[in-house]
Amino acid sequence: MKKKSLGAIFMDGLLFQNPILVQMLGVCSSLAVTTSLINALGMSAAVIVVLICSNIAISLLRKIIPDQVRIVSYIVVIAGFVTIVDLLMQAYLPSLADSLGIFIPLVVVNCIILARAEAFASKNGVIASAVDGIGMGLGYSVVICIIAFVRELIGSGTILGYEVFGGYYQPSSLFILPAGAFIVLGCTIACYQAVRNRKAARKEALK
Amino acid sequence: MEDRKKLLLVGTSPHMLTDDNTRSIMLDVLIAMAPALAAGTYFFGFRVLVMTVFSAAACVAFEFLWQLLMKKRSSIGDLSAVVTGVLLVFVLPASVPYWMVLVGDFFAIVVVKQLFGGLGKNFMNPALAGRVFLSGWATLLNTYPLPSTDPGYVKLPVFGNIPMTNGVPDAVTGATPLVAMKGGALPDQGILELFLGMKGGCVGEVSAALLLLGGIYLLVRKVITIRIPAGFLLTFGLLSLLFPPAGVPAFQWMLTSLLTGGVILGAVFMATDYSTSPVGPGAQWVFAAGCGLLTFVIRRFGAYNEGVAYSILIMNSTVWLLDKYIRPRRFGSGKKVKKEAEAIMAEIKRKNEGGEAL
Numbered sequence: 001m002k003k004k005s006l007g008a009i010f011m012d013g014l015l016f017q018n019p020i021l022v023q024m025l026g027v028c029s030s031l032a033v034t035t036s037l038i039n040a041l042g043m044s045a046a047v048i049v050v051l052i053c054s055n056i057a058i059s060l061l062r063k064i065i066p067d068q069v070r071i072v073s074y075i076v077v078i079a080g081f082v083t084i085v086d087l088l089m090q091a092y093l094p095s096l097a098d099s100l101g102i103f104i105p106l107v108v109v110n111c112i113i114l115a116r117a118e119a120f121a122s123k124n125g126v127i128a129s130a131v132d133g134i135g136m137g138l139g140y141s142v143v144i145c146i147i148a149f150v151r152e153l154i155g156s157g158t159i160l161g162y163e164v165f166g167g168y169y170q171p172s173s174l175f176i177l178p179a180g181a182f183i184v185l186g187c188t189i190a191c192y193q194a195v196r197n198r199k200a201a202r203k204e205a206l207k
Numbered sequence: 208m209e210d211r212k213k214l215l216l217v218g219t220s221p222h223m224l225t226d227d228n229t230r231s232i233m234l235d236v237l238i239a240m241a242p243a244l245a246a247g248t249y250f251f252g253f254r255v256l257v258m259t260v261f262s263a264a265a266c267v268a269f270e271f272l273w274q275l276l277m278k279k280r281s282s283i284g285d286l287s288a289v290v291t292g293v294l295l296v297f298v299l300p301a302s303v304p305y306w307m308v309l310v311g312d313f314f315a316i317v318v319v320k321q322l323f324g325g326l327g328k329n330f331m332n333p334a335l336a337g338r339v340f341l342s343g344w345a346t347l348l349n350t351y352p353l354p355s356t357d358p359g360y361v362k363l364p365v366f367g368n369i370p371m372t373n374g375v376p377d378a379v380t381g382a383t384p385l386v387a388m389k390g391g392a393l394p395d396q397g398i399l400e401l402f403l404g405m406k407g408g409c410v411g412e413v414s415a416a417l418l419l420l421g422g423i424y425l426l427v428r429k430v431i432t433i434r435i436p437a438g439f440l441l442t443f444g445l446l447s448l449l450f451p452p453a454g455v456p457a458f459q460w461m462l463t464s465l466l467t468g469g470v471i472l473g474a475v476f477m478a479t480d481y482s483t484s485p486v487g488p489g490a491q492w493v494f495a496a497g498c499g500l501l502t503f504v505i506r507r508f509g510a511y512n513e514g515v516a517y518s519i520l521i522m523n524s525t526v527w528l529l530d531k532y533i534r535p536r537r538f539g540s541g542k543k544v545k546k547e548a549e550a551i552m553a554e555i556k557r558k559n560e561g562g563e564a565l
Binding site: 170171172174 | 318322340341342343344
Protein backbone atom coordinates (compact mmCIF):
# COMPACT_ATOMS: atom_id res chain seq x y z
CA MET A 1 0.00 0.00 0.00
CA LYS A 2 1.33 3.36 -0.98
CA LYS A 3 1.83 5.69 1.92
CA LYS A 4 -0.29 8.81 1.90
CA SER A 5 1.30 12.21 2.22
CA LEU A 6 0.57 14.21 5.35
CA GLY A 7 -1.33 16.76 3.28
CA ALA A 8 -3.56 14.04 1.86
CA ILE A 9 -4.22 12.67 5.35
CA PHE A 10 -5.21 16.13 6.52
CA MET A 11 -7.50 16.80 3.56
CA ASP A 12 -9.12 13.38 4.01
CA GLY A 13 -10.12 14.35 7.51
CA LEU A 14 -11.27 17.83 6.62
CA LEU A 15 -13.16 17.03 3.42
CA PHE A 16 -12.98 13.78 1.52
CA GLN A 17 -13.49 11.47 4.49
CA ASN A 18 -15.19 14.05 6.68
CA PRO A 19 -16.28 12.27 9.87
CA ILE A 20 -19.82 13.67 9.87
CA LEU A 21 -20.58 14.31 6.22
CA VAL A 22 -19.08 11.15 4.79
CA GLN A 23 -18.44 8.65 7.56
CA MET A 24 -21.58 9.65 9.52
CA LEU A 25 -19.70 9.29 12.78
CA GLY A 26 -20.32 11.34 15.90
CA VAL A 27 -23.74 12.36 14.64
CA CYS A 28 -25.28 12.07 18.10
CA SER A 29 -23.10 14.74 19.65
CA SER A 30 -23.23 16.93 16.57
CA LEU A 31 -27.02 16.98 16.79
CA ALA A 32 -27.12 17.53 20.53
CA VAL A 33 -24.61 20.34 21.11
CA THR A 34 -25.36 22.47 18.05
CA THR A 35 -28.12 24.55 19.62
CA SER A 36 -25.75 27.52 19.79
CA LEU A 37 -22.47 28.42 18.13
CA ILE A 38 -20.61 28.84 21.44
CA ASN A 39 -21.56 25.29 22.47
CA ALA A 40 -20.34 23.97 19.14
CA LEU A 41 -17.03 25.82 19.50
CA GLY A 42 -16.52 24.42 23.00
CA MET A 43 -17.34 20.92 21.83
CA SER A 44 -15.02 21.32 18.83
CA ALA A 45 -12.13 22.34 21.07
CA ALA A 46 -12.71 19.37 23.37
CA VAL A 47 -12.93 16.88 20.50
CA ILE A 48 -9.86 18.26 18.68
CA VAL A 49 -7.70 18.14 21.81
CA VAL A 50 -8.82 14.66 22.80
CA LEU A 51 -8.55 13.34 19.24
CA ILE A 52 -4.99 14.62 18.68
CA CYS A 53 -3.77 13.44 22.10
CA SER A 54 -5.39 10.02 21.90
CA ASN A 55 -4.18 9.49 18.33
CA ILE A 56 -0.61 10.30 19.38
CA ALA A 57 -0.75 8.17 22.53
CA ILE A 58 -2.33 5.19 20.80
CA SER A 59 0.10 5.45 17.91
CA LEU A 60 2.97 5.38 20.39
CA LEU A 61 1.48 2.40 22.23
CA ARG A 62 0.41 0.49 19.10
CA LYS A 63 3.16 -2.12 19.36
CA ILE A 64 2.59 -2.69 23.09
CA ILE A 65 -1.20 -2.97 23.21
CA PRO A 66 -2.21 -6.65 22.85
CA ASP A 67 -4.68 -7.21 20.03
CA GLN A 68 -7.29 -8.95 22.18
CA VAL A 69 -7.81 -6.06 24.57
CA ARG A 70 -7.14 -3.19 22.20
CA ILE A 71 -10.60 -1.56 22.32
CA VAL A 72 -10.54 -1.49 26.11
CA SER A 73 -7.06 -0.02 26.06
CA TYR A 74 -8.13 2.69 23.61
CA ILE A 75 -11.06 3.60 25.84
CA VAL A 76 -8.76 3.88 28.87
CA VAL A 77 -6.40 6.20 26.98
CA ILE A 78 -9.25 8.30 25.58
CA ALA A 79 -11.00 8.47 28.95
CA GLY A 80 -7.81 9.80 30.50
CA PHE A 81 -7.65 12.70 28.05
CA VAL A 82 -11.36 13.38 28.29
CA THR A 83 -11.11 13.64 32.06
CA ILE A 84 -8.30 16.17 31.69
CA VAL A 85 -10.31 18.25 29.24
CA ASP A 86 -13.44 17.97 31.37
CA LEU A 87 -11.66 19.13 34.53
CA LEU A 88 -9.92 21.97 32.67
CA MET A 89 -13.21 23.16 31.23
CA GLN A 90 -14.93 23.04 34.60
CA ALA A 91 -12.08 25.03 36.12
CA TYR A 92 -11.68 27.74 33.46
CA LEU A 93 -14.94 27.76 31.47
CA PRO A 94 -17.57 26.71 34.02
CA SER A 95 -20.56 28.15 32.15
CA LEU A 96 -19.60 26.42 28.93
CA ALA A 97 -19.00 23.17 30.81
CA ASP A 98 -22.46 23.55 32.32
CA SER A 99 -24.21 24.06 29.00
CA LEU A 100 -22.37 21.16 27.36
CA GLY A 101 -23.17 19.01 30.40
CA ILE A 102 -23.02 15.28 29.80
CA PHE A 103 -21.66 15.62 26.28
CA ILE A 104 -18.09 16.32 27.40
CA PRO A 105 -17.78 13.07 29.42
CA LEU A 106 -19.54 11.34 26.53
CA VAL A 107 -16.63 12.23 24.22
CA VAL A 108 -15.10 9.04 25.68
CA VAL A 109 -17.42 6.97 23.56
CA ASN A 110 -17.53 9.38 20.61
CA CYS A 111 -17.37 7.15 17.54
CA ILE A 112 -14.97 9.48 15.71
CA ILE A 113 -12.25 9.17 18.31
CA LEU A 114 -12.61 5.43 18.70
CA ALA A 115 -12.82 4.93 14.97
CA ARG A 116 -9.64 6.93 14.32
CA ALA A 117 -7.83 4.99 17.05
CA GLU A 118 -8.90 1.68 15.56
CA ALA A 119 -8.68 2.56 11.88
CA PHE A 120 -5.70 4.90 11.80
CA ALA A 121 -3.62 5.47 14.93
CA SER A 122 -3.14 1.78 15.64
CA LYS A 123 -1.66 1.26 12.16
CA ASN A 124 0.32 4.44 11.49
CA GLY A 125 3.22 6.43 12.83
CA VAL A 126 3.04 9.19 15.40
CA ILE A 127 3.26 12.19 13.06
CA ALA A 128 0.76 10.79 10.58
CA SER A 129 -1.61 10.01 13.46
CA ALA A 130 -1.29 13.52 14.85
CA VAL A 131 -2.05 15.02 11.43
CA ASP A 132 -5.01 12.66 11.07
CA GLY A 133 -6.24 13.85 14.47
CA ILE A 134 -5.99 17.49 13.42
CA GLY A 135 -7.71 16.86 10.07
CA MET A 136 -10.54 14.76 11.47
CA GLY A 137 -10.97 17.09 14.43
CA LEU A 138 -11.18 20.14 12.19
CA GLY A 139 -13.53 18.33 9.81
CA TYR A 140 -15.86 17.59 12.70
CA SER A 141 -15.54 21.14 14.05
CA VAL A 142 -16.26 22.89 10.76
CA VAL A 143 -19.40 20.87 10.21
CA ILE A 144 -20.84 21.26 13.70
CA CYS A 145 -20.07 24.97 13.62
CA ILE A 146 -21.96 25.33 10.34
CA ILE A 147 -24.91 23.43 11.78
CA ALA A 148 -24.79 25.45 15.01
CA PHE A 149 -24.54 28.73 13.09
CA VAL A 150 -27.67 27.97 11.09
CA ARG A 151 -29.59 26.64 14.08
CA GLU A 152 -28.72 29.58 16.31
CA LEU A 153 -29.41 32.11 13.56
CA ILE A 154 -32.87 30.76 12.72
CA GLY A 155 -33.74 29.31 16.10
CA SER A 156 -32.76 32.23 18.31
CA GLY A 157 -32.00 35.06 15.87
CA THR A 158 -28.56 35.45 17.40
CA ILE A 159 -24.92 34.69 16.59
CA LEU A 160 -22.72 33.94 19.59
CA GLY A 161 -25.44 35.50 21.72
CA TYR A 162 -25.67 38.80 19.80
CA GLU A 163 -28.98 39.79 18.17
CA VAL A 164 -28.53 40.08 14.43
CA PHE A 165 -31.96 40.72 12.98
CA GLY A 166 -33.36 43.26 15.41
CA GLY A 167 -36.80 43.09 16.95
CA TYR A 168 -38.81 42.19 13.85
CA TYR A 169 -37.46 38.69 13.50
CA GLN A 170 -39.39 35.93 15.18
CA PRO A 171 -37.17 32.94 15.89
CA SER A 172 -38.47 29.45 15.16
CA SER A 173 -38.14 27.16 18.15
CA LEU A 174 -38.14 24.20 15.77
CA PHE A 175 -34.48 24.83 15.01
CA ILE A 176 -33.52 24.60 18.67
CA LEU A 177 -35.40 21.31 18.97
CA PRO A 178 -33.93 18.00 17.71
CA ALA A 179 -36.12 18.08 14.58
CA GLY A 180 -34.34 21.24 13.44
CA ALA A 181 -30.97 19.59 14.04
CA PHE A 182 -31.90 16.72 11.77
CA ILE A 183 -33.20 19.02 9.06
CA VAL A 184 -30.07 21.20 9.10
CA LEU A 185 -27.74 18.18 9.19
CA GLY A 186 -29.63 16.57 6.31
CA CYS A 187 -29.47 19.75 4.22
CA THR A 188 -25.75 20.15 4.98
CA ILE A 189 -25.00 16.61 3.84
CA ALA A 190 -27.17 17.14 0.75
CA CYS A 191 -25.25 20.30 -0.18
CA TYR A 192 -21.90 18.58 0.34
CA GLN A 193 -22.92 15.61 -1.80
CA ALA A 194 -24.30 17.88 -4.51
CA VAL A 195 -20.99 19.74 -4.79
CA ARG A 196 -19.07 16.47 -4.74
CA ASN A 197 -21.22 14.88 -7.42
CA ARG A 198 -20.90 17.93 -9.61
CA LYS A 199 -17.11 17.86 -9.28
CA ALA A 200 -17.02 14.15 -10.03
CA ALA A 201 -19.20 14.67 -13.10
CA ARG A 202 -16.92 17.45 -14.32
CA LYS A 203 -13.88 15.21 -13.85
CA GLU A 204 -15.65 12.45 -15.76
CA ALA A 205 -16.45 14.87 -18.57
CA LEU A 206 -12.81 15.93 -18.85
CA LYS A 207 -11.57 12.38 -19.30
CA MET B 208 -50.49 5.79 -47.39
CA GLU B 209 -54.30 5.80 -47.35
CA ASP B 210 -54.33 2.04 -46.93
CA ARG B 211 -52.05 2.25 -44.00
CA LYS B 212 -54.59 4.23 -42.05
CA LYS B 213 -57.15 1.48 -42.46
CA LEU B 214 -54.83 -1.09 -40.98
CA LEU B 215 -55.59 -2.25 -37.50
CA LEU B 216 -52.60 -1.28 -35.46
CA VAL B 217 -52.00 -3.73 -32.65
CA GLY B 218 -49.70 -2.89 -29.82
CA THR B 219 -48.76 -4.85 -26.75
CA SER B 220 -50.88 -4.74 -23.62
CA PRO B 221 -52.07 -2.91 -21.55
CA HIS B 222 -54.75 -1.68 -23.93
CA MET B 223 -56.01 1.16 -21.84
CA LEU B 224 -57.48 4.36 -23.06
CA THR B 225 -57.97 7.19 -20.63
CA ASP B 226 -57.81 10.93 -20.71
CA ASP B 227 -56.57 11.06 -17.12
CA ASN B 228 -53.29 12.77 -16.49
CA THR B 229 -51.71 14.51 -13.53
CA ARG B 230 -53.21 17.79 -14.59
CA SER B 231 -56.77 16.53 -14.84
CA ILE B 232 -56.51 14.70 -11.51
CA MET B 233 -55.09 17.75 -9.76
CA LEU B 234 -57.83 19.86 -11.30
CA ASP B 235 -60.39 17.47 -9.83
CA VAL B 236 -58.75 17.79 -6.42
CA LEU B 237 -58.88 21.58 -6.72
CA ILE B 238 -62.57 21.44 -7.64
CA ALA B 239 -63.20 19.16 -4.68
CA MET B 240 -61.45 21.61 -2.35
CA ALA B 241 -63.50 24.58 -3.57
CA PRO B 242 -66.48 24.05 -1.20
CA ALA B 243 -64.19 23.83 1.83
CA LEU B 244 -62.39 26.95 0.67
CA ALA B 245 -65.72 28.72 0.37
CA ALA B 246 -66.53 27.63 3.92
CA GLY B 247 -63.17 28.93 5.17
CA THR B 248 -63.77 32.27 3.44
CA TYR B 249 -67.28 32.49 4.87
CA PHE B 250 -66.17 31.75 8.42
CA PHE B 251 -62.87 33.62 8.59
CA GLY B 252 -63.25 36.39 6.06
CA PHE B 253 -61.82 37.38 2.70
CA ARG B 254 -58.27 37.05 4.05
CA VAL B 255 -58.56 33.28 3.59
CA LEU B 256 -59.21 33.52 -0.12
CA VAL B 257 -56.36 35.99 -0.69
CA MET B 258 -54.02 33.85 1.38
CA THR B 259 -54.93 30.72 -0.59
CA VAL B 260 -54.24 32.41 -3.91
CA PHE B 261 -51.00 33.81 -2.51
CA SER B 262 -49.89 30.39 -1.27
CA ALA B 263 -50.73 28.63 -4.52
CA ALA B 264 -48.86 31.28 -6.51
CA ALA B 265 -45.87 31.03 -4.16
CA CYS B 266 -45.73 27.23 -4.54
CA VAL B 267 -45.83 27.48 -8.32
CA ALA B 268 -43.15 30.17 -8.22
CA PHE B 269 -40.87 28.11 -5.97
CA GLU B 270 -41.28 25.05 -8.17
CA PHE B 271 -40.62 27.07 -11.31
CA LEU B 272 -37.54 28.80 -9.87
CA TRP B 273 -36.09 25.60 -8.47
CA GLN B 274 -36.47 23.77 -11.75
CA LEU B 275 -35.00 26.74 -13.57
CA LEU B 276 -32.06 26.77 -11.18
CA MET B 277 -31.50 23.03 -11.51
CA LYS B 278 -31.96 23.18 -15.30
CA LYS B 279 -34.84 20.72 -15.15
CA ARG B 280 -37.95 20.61 -17.28
CA SER B 281 -40.58 22.74 -15.63
CA SER B 282 -43.52 20.78 -14.25
CA ILE B 283 -45.66 23.65 -13.00
CA GLY B 284 -48.29 22.87 -15.63
CA ASP B 285 -49.39 19.74 -13.77
CA LEU B 286 -51.05 21.87 -11.05
CA SER B 287 -49.65 19.73 -8.25
CA ALA B 288 -47.89 22.74 -6.75
CA VAL B 289 -51.19 24.61 -6.72
CA VAL B 290 -52.80 21.76 -4.77
CA THR B 291 -49.94 21.80 -2.26
CA GLY B 292 -50.29 25.55 -1.83
CA VAL B 293 -54.02 25.36 -1.20
CA LEU B 294 -53.69 22.40 1.16
CA LEU B 295 -51.05 24.20 3.21
CA VAL B 296 -53.36 27.15 3.83
CA PHE B 297 -56.12 24.67 4.69
CA VAL B 298 -54.13 23.45 7.68
CA LEU B 299 -53.16 26.89 9.00
CA PRO B 300 -55.22 29.26 11.13
CA ALA B 301 -56.55 32.26 9.20
CA SER B 302 -54.60 34.67 11.40
CA VAL B 303 -51.07 33.54 10.44
CA PRO B 304 -48.93 36.22 8.81
CA TYR B 305 -48.22 35.98 5.08
CA TRP B 306 -44.51 35.40 5.56
CA MET B 307 -45.26 32.21 7.44
CA VAL B 308 -47.28 30.92 4.51
CA LEU B 309 -44.31 31.73 2.29
CA VAL B 310 -41.87 29.85 4.54
CA GLY B 311 -44.20 26.86 4.66
CA ASP B 312 -44.54 26.89 0.87
CA PHE B 313 -40.78 26.99 0.48
CA PHE B 314 -40.24 24.04 2.80
CA ALA B 315 -43.07 22.03 1.22
CA ILE B 316 -42.04 22.58 -2.39
CA VAL B 317 -38.26 22.89 -2.30
CA VAL B 318 -37.20 20.70 0.62
CA VAL B 319 -39.92 18.06 0.85
CA LYS B 320 -40.90 17.77 -2.81
CA GLN B 321 -38.06 18.87 -5.09
CA LEU B 322 -35.05 17.79 -3.03
CA PHE B 323 -36.44 14.27 -2.99
CA GLY B 324 -36.93 14.23 -6.74
CA GLY B 325 -40.15 16.11 -7.46
CA LEU B 326 -43.69 14.95 -8.08
CA GLY B 327 -44.32 11.36 -7.06
CA LYS B 328 -40.97 10.92 -5.35
CA ASN B 329 -41.62 12.82 -2.13
CA PHE B 330 -42.04 10.46 0.80
CA MET B 331 -44.09 12.85 2.87
CA ASN B 332 -47.13 14.94 2.16
CA PRO B 333 -45.55 18.32 1.30
CA ALA B 334 -48.38 20.46 2.68
CA LEU B 335 -48.45 18.65 6.01
CA ALA B 336 -44.68 18.69 6.30
CA GLY B 337 -44.82 22.43 5.60
CA ARG B 338 -47.29 22.90 8.41
CA VAL B 339 -45.24 20.85 10.85
CA PHE B 340 -42.15 22.84 9.85
CA LEU B 341 -44.01 26.00 10.86
CA SER B 342 -44.68 24.58 14.33
CA GLY B 343 -41.51 26.35 15.43
CA TRP B 344 -43.64 29.52 15.58
CA ALA B 345 -45.90 27.86 18.09
CA THR B 346 -47.79 30.92 19.36
CA LEU B 347 -48.72 32.10 15.88
CA LEU B 348 -49.76 28.63 14.82
CA ASN B 349 -51.86 27.87 17.88
CA THR B 350 -53.96 31.03 17.89
CA TYR B 351 -57.27 30.41 16.22
CA PRO B 352 -59.58 33.30 15.30
CA LEU B 353 -63.29 32.98 16.05
CA PRO B 354 -65.63 32.10 13.14
CA SER B 355 -67.98 34.73 11.71
CA THR B 356 -70.93 32.93 13.29
CA ASP B 357 -69.58 33.67 16.76
CA PRO B 358 -70.90 36.83 18.50
CA GLY B 359 -67.34 37.85 19.35
CA TYR B 360 -66.18 37.74 15.72
CA VAL B 361 -63.92 40.54 14.55
CA LYS B 362 -62.97 40.90 10.89
CA LEU B 363 -59.38 40.00 10.08
CA PRO B 364 -57.46 42.43 7.86
CA VAL B 365 -57.35 41.08 4.31
CA PHE B 366 -53.74 42.04 3.62
CA GLY B 367 -50.80 42.48 5.94
CA ASN B 368 -50.21 40.97 9.32
CA ILE B 369 -52.51 40.87 12.30
CA PRO B 370 -51.26 43.45 14.84
CA MET B 371 -49.48 41.74 17.69
CA THR B 372 -48.61 42.43 21.30
CA ASN B 373 -45.67 40.50 22.77
CA GLY B 374 -45.69 38.01 19.92
CA VAL B 375 -49.38 37.14 20.34
CA PRO B 376 -51.83 38.23 17.61
CA ASP B 377 -54.42 40.77 18.75
CA ALA B 378 -57.18 39.10 16.75
CA VAL B 379 -60.11 37.94 18.81
CA THR B 380 -59.35 34.31 19.30
CA GLY B 381 -61.07 31.53 21.05
CA ALA B 382 -60.41 28.00 22.16
CA THR B 383 -61.13 25.43 19.47
CA PRO B 384 -63.42 22.53 20.38
CA LEU B 385 -60.27 20.39 20.62
CA VAL B 386 -59.12 22.26 23.72
CA ALA B 387 -62.26 21.31 25.62
CA MET B 388 -61.99 17.76 24.31
CA LYS B 389 -58.42 17.47 25.49
CA GLY B 390 -59.81 18.05 28.98
CA GLY B 391 -62.17 15.13 28.46
CA ALA B 392 -65.33 17.19 27.98
CA LEU B 393 -67.68 17.81 25.08
CA PRO B 394 -67.26 21.24 23.41
CA ASP B 395 -69.91 23.99 23.59
CA GLN B 396 -70.99 23.43 20.00
CA GLY B 397 -73.60 20.84 19.15
CA ILE B 398 -73.14 18.10 16.54
CA LEU B 399 -74.94 20.07 13.82
CA GLU B 400 -72.84 23.19 14.44
CA LEU B 401 -69.66 21.13 14.27
CA PHE B 402 -70.89 19.43 11.11
CA LEU B 403 -71.55 22.74 9.39
CA GLY B 404 -68.33 24.29 10.64
CA MET B 405 -69.29 26.92 13.21
CA LYS B 406 -66.10 26.57 15.21
CA GLY B 407 -62.59 27.88 15.48
CA GLY B 408 -59.90 25.93 13.72
CA CYS B 409 -57.70 25.77 10.66
CA VAL B 410 -59.00 27.39 7.49
CA GLY B 411 -59.96 24.30 5.54
CA GLU B 412 -60.93 21.91 8.28
CA VAL B 413 -63.92 23.60 9.85
CA SER B 414 -66.80 22.52 7.67
CA ALA B 415 -67.11 18.74 7.77
CA ALA B 416 -70.17 18.87 5.51
CA LEU B 417 -68.42 20.64 2.64
CA LEU B 418 -65.27 18.54 3.00
CA LEU B 419 -67.38 15.41 2.67
CA LEU B 420 -69.06 16.94 -0.38
CA GLY B 421 -65.60 17.35 -1.94
CA GLY B 422 -64.74 13.80 -0.93
CA ILE B 423 -67.84 12.46 -2.67
CA TYR B 424 -66.88 14.36 -5.81
CA LEU B 425 -63.43 12.76 -5.73
CA LEU B 426 -64.98 9.33 -5.24
CA VAL B 427 -67.42 9.81 -8.11
CA ARG B 428 -64.61 11.00 -10.36
CA LYS B 429 -62.60 7.97 -9.20
CA VAL B 430 -59.67 10.18 -8.21
CA ILE B 431 -59.55 8.43 -4.85
CA THR B 432 -60.93 5.12 -3.65
CA ILE B 433 -63.04 4.71 -0.55
CA ARG B 434 -60.36 2.63 1.22
CA ILE B 435 -58.13 5.24 2.82
CA PRO B 436 -60.80 7.73 3.96
CA ALA B 437 -63.08 4.93 5.16
CA GLY B 438 -60.29 3.05 6.93
CA PHE B 439 -59.09 6.22 8.61
CA LEU B 440 -62.52 7.41 9.75
CA LEU B 441 -63.73 3.93 10.77
CA THR B 442 -60.66 3.15 12.87
CA PHE B 443 -60.66 6.53 14.53
CA GLY B 444 -64.44 6.51 15.04
CA LEU B 445 -64.45 3.00 16.47
CA LEU B 446 -61.65 3.75 18.91
CA SER B 447 -63.42 6.94 20.03
CA LEU B 448 -66.67 4.98 20.45
CA LEU B 449 -65.02 2.24 22.48
CA PHE B 450 -62.90 4.47 24.70
CA PRO B 451 -64.71 7.74 25.47
CA PRO B 452 -63.51 9.78 28.46
CA ALA B 453 -65.24 9.05 31.75
CA GLY B 454 -68.77 10.46 32.02
CA VAL B 455 -69.23 11.36 28.34
CA PRO B 456 -71.85 9.58 26.20
CA ALA B 457 -69.88 7.34 23.85
CA PHE B 458 -71.83 7.89 20.63
CA GLN B 459 -71.89 11.65 20.97
CA TRP B 460 -68.18 11.60 21.75
CA MET B 461 -67.48 9.59 18.62
CA LEU B 462 -69.40 12.01 16.38
CA THR B 463 -67.76 15.01 18.05
CA SER B 464 -64.30 13.49 17.64
CA LEU B 465 -64.87 12.82 13.97
CA LEU B 466 -66.25 16.30 13.27
CA THR B 467 -63.57 18.32 15.07
CA GLY B 468 -60.04 19.10 14.06
CA GLY B 469 -58.59 17.89 10.82
CA VAL B 470 -59.81 14.30 10.79
CA ILE B 471 -62.03 14.58 7.72
CA LEU B 472 -59.69 16.94 5.86
CA GLY B 473 -56.82 14.55 6.61
CA ALA B 474 -58.73 11.42 5.65
CA VAL B 475 -60.10 12.80 2.38
CA PHE B 476 -57.39 15.11 1.06
CA MET B 477 -54.14 14.41 2.89
CA ALA B 478 -53.87 10.67 3.46
CA THR B 479 -55.06 9.95 -0.09
CA ASP B 480 -52.13 11.74 -1.75
CA TYR B 481 -50.89 9.30 -4.42
CA SER B 482 -47.17 9.47 -3.88
CA THR B 483 -47.36 9.18 -0.09
CA SER B 484 -49.92 6.41 0.24
CA PRO B 485 -49.58 2.70 -0.57
CA VAL B 486 -50.53 1.18 -3.90
CA GLY B 487 -52.04 -2.17 -2.93
CA PRO B 488 -55.58 -2.32 -1.51
CA GLY B 489 -54.51 -4.32 1.57
CA ALA B 490 -51.66 -1.95 2.27
CA GLN B 491 -54.03 0.99 1.88
CA TRP B 492 -56.36 -0.41 4.55
CA VAL B 493 -53.46 -0.94 6.95
CA PHE B 494 -52.13 2.56 6.18
CA ALA B 495 -55.54 4.10 6.84
CA ALA B 496 -56.05 2.13 10.05
CA GLY B 497 -52.60 3.24 11.22
CA CYS B 498 -53.53 6.88 10.62
CA GLY B 499 -56.73 6.47 12.62
CA LEU B 500 -55.00 4.65 15.46
CA LEU B 501 -52.17 7.18 15.74
CA THR B 502 -54.57 10.12 15.62
CA PHE B 503 -56.53 8.57 18.47
CA VAL B 504 -53.40 7.84 20.50
CA ILE B 505 -51.95 11.35 20.05
CA ARG B 506 -55.26 13.05 20.86
CA ARG B 507 -55.89 10.93 23.93
CA PHE B 508 -52.43 10.36 25.39
CA GLY B 509 -50.16 12.88 23.67
CA ALA B 510 -49.25 16.41 24.61
CA TYR B 511 -51.05 17.93 21.59
CA ASN B 512 -54.78 18.21 21.23
CA GLU B 513 -54.65 17.34 17.53
CA GLY B 514 -52.65 14.55 15.94
CA VAL B 515 -53.91 14.17 12.37
CA ALA B 516 -50.90 15.83 10.74
CA TYR B 517 -48.36 13.85 12.72
CA SER B 518 -50.13 10.53 12.31
CA ILE B 519 -50.39 10.94 8.55
CA LEU B 520 -46.72 11.95 8.31
CA ILE B 521 -45.67 8.97 10.43
CA MET B 522 -47.72 6.61 8.28
CA ASN B 523 -46.30 8.30 5.14
CA SER B 524 -42.87 7.14 6.19
CA THR B 525 -44.06 3.52 6.49
CA VAL B 526 -45.53 3.38 3.00
CA TRP B 527 -42.54 1.65 1.37
CA LEU B 528 -42.68 -1.02 4.08
CA LEU B 529 -46.42 -1.57 3.68
CA ASP B 530 -46.10 -1.82 -0.08
CA LYS B 531 -43.26 -4.29 0.26
CA TYR B 532 -44.91 -6.71 2.65
CA ILE B 533 -48.64 -6.38 2.04
CA ARG B 534 -48.95 -7.23 -1.61
CA PRO B 535 -52.11 -7.92 -3.51
CA ARG B 536 -52.67 -11.59 -4.37
CA ARG B 537 -51.65 -12.37 -7.90
CA PHE B 538 -54.36 -13.89 -10.06
CA GLY B 539 -54.05 -17.67 -9.83
CA SER B 540 -52.01 -17.70 -6.64
CA GLY B 541 -52.75 -17.79 -2.94
CA LYS B 542 -53.65 -20.46 -0.41
CA LYS B 543 -57.14 -21.29 -1.65
CA VAL B 544 -56.08 -21.75 -5.25
CA LYS B 545 -53.08 -23.78 -4.18
CA LYS B 546 -55.32 -26.10 -2.15
CA GLU B 547 -57.68 -26.60 -5.06
CA ALA B 548 -54.77 -27.34 -7.37
CA GLU B 549 -53.40 -29.87 -4.91
CA ALA B 550 -56.79 -31.54 -4.64
CA ILE B 551 -57.00 -31.88 -8.42
CA MET B 552 -53.46 -33.30 -8.58
CA ALA B 553 -54.30 -35.79 -5.85
CA GLU B 554 -57.43 -36.82 -7.72
CA ILE B 555 -55.46 -37.41 -10.91
CA LYS B 556 -52.86 -39.37 -9.01
CA ARG B 557 -55.50 -41.50 -7.32
CA LYS B 558 -57.16 -42.23 -10.63
CA ASN B 559 -53.83 -43.12 -12.22
CA GLU B 560 -52.98 -45.49 -9.41
CA GLY B 561 -56.43 -47.03 -9.58
CA GLY B 562 -55.67 -47.98 -13.15
CA GLU B 563 -58.43 -45.85 -14.61
CA ALA B 564 -57.74 -44.61 -18.04
CA LEU B 565 -57.50 -40.89 -18.30
